[in-house]
Amino acid sequence: MTDIIEAYLKKVLQQQEQVEIRRSEIAQLFDCVPSQINYVINTRFTIQRGYLVESKRGGGGYIRIIKVQVLDDLDMLNTMIEIIGKSISEKEAKSVVQKLYEEDIVSKREAKLMLVAMDKSLYTGDRLLDNRLRANLLKSMLANLKYEEPKKRKADNS
Template sequence: MIGVDILSNISDIIEQYIKDILLSGQAGYVEIQRNDLADRFRCVPSQINYVISTRFTVERGYIVESKRGGGGYIRIRKMDLDKGGNVYQTVLRLIGRQISFREAEDVIQRLLEERLITQREARMLLAAVDGDLLQMAASERDRFRAQLLSVLLMAILKG
């Protein structure tokens, strides 16, 4: 289990490094080269792929673009929720007609980071959409989870 903790820690460090660059930059995005970042953190390039694909998702509020080949890069852009607009409608689009627990976690984390929900609300939402509690087929569970999360968020965000 030590190996898992070390990998998790490396992932956390890489994620924070990329977020720090995003916050300090004026462009609103960061362009990185996978191999350069892997060299910097003395890890394999697939570790960088893992961090980007799991920590910089649309549900968490990021757009990731990549250009392969010589001079290729990965561009990561943070999307802010339009707090002046209808946040609930934006969140509904993220949830869609079905959502996995992992995607639901990401949406809830993003709402927490944007300070649209409290820690307590986040814990309650996660408990409500936990797959272990929903004893049904996966496809039904993901549809039910999306409906449940949408209704609960309507009560919180529109309340």
């Protein structure tokens, strides 16, 4: 079942670079429970496989799957993410960002934005906690740099 739904969605995505579904409709179409759709998405349309997923609940809710393009700095970014680990100091974090800039992976403005976000003064004051928060933030930003959407998005509510 999972494979069938995956194939169906991929087929649509061959024509378009994104697809928007109503979870319950697809579930009906394939005669399965709605949460099966979540399973398909969680296992087959991950960011590692090159897909971004957005959704909204409530009236007019949807699930949108977007094909993304993996950029060539992937390896460097992955390595850095590994290095960062669960925790990182302000200094180390700033040198990671500096490195990104030197490697031409981010622009000067982008680097400055990231540097600001690493600054000690923004956090709670509890060093261990701060180092973990900082690591999470930096890793998220790096992960974000790995991919790029092929096309414009419409009005983003959220």
